[in-house]
Amino acid sequence: MHKMVFINLPVTDLPRSKAFYQGLGFEVVPAYTNDQAACIRISDTIFAMLLVRPFFQTFTDKTIVDPATHVQALSCLSCESRAEVDEVVAKARAAGGSTPRPPLEYPGMYGHGFADPDGHTWELMYMEQDATAQGHAS
Structure with a gap:
């Protein structure tokens, strides 16, 4: 059996966040989505759980930092080609995201x-x- 990964992300505006990830072509999983959380299927084994901040806070005693100014983790997804990398970045921009740095x-x-x-x-x-x-990872 393959392991599944669930990346839990605190969000300030759940409808906006759902629309952003749908704009990337990812699917919302209705069975695990309500007014406090949305399950986003990235692949058959990778999911992002978008949790409104007060709900996210119930899972930890630690302070939630602002991801716009602090980094706790960088999630990395593999792509099949250079073109796919560029296509997903273009979709992210079109859906309201930003690109913090140039391609590497x-x-x-x-x-x-x-x-x-x-x-x-x-x-x-x-x-x-x-x-x-x-x-080659360096």
Whole structure:
């Protein structure tokens, strides 16, 4: 059985956040969506849980920081090609997101990223097959 990943993100405006992720082509899973949370299917094994801030706070005693000014994690999704990286970034911009930095080139790798309307950063990476086999990650 494959493991599933659920990335929980605090959001300030749930309808806006749902619309943003739908604009990227991701699906809302109705069975796990209500007025406090939305489950976004990124792939068969990766989901983003968009949780309104007060609801998110019930899962932790730690202070929630503003993702527009503080980073706690960078989520990275693989892409099938350089073109897919650029297409997803374009969709993110069109849906109201931003691009905090320009695309990056590494030996055997190409990456870019976006920030959602709340400031959560997502990296997108295309890795050539030869590069993944040789372990080029620096």
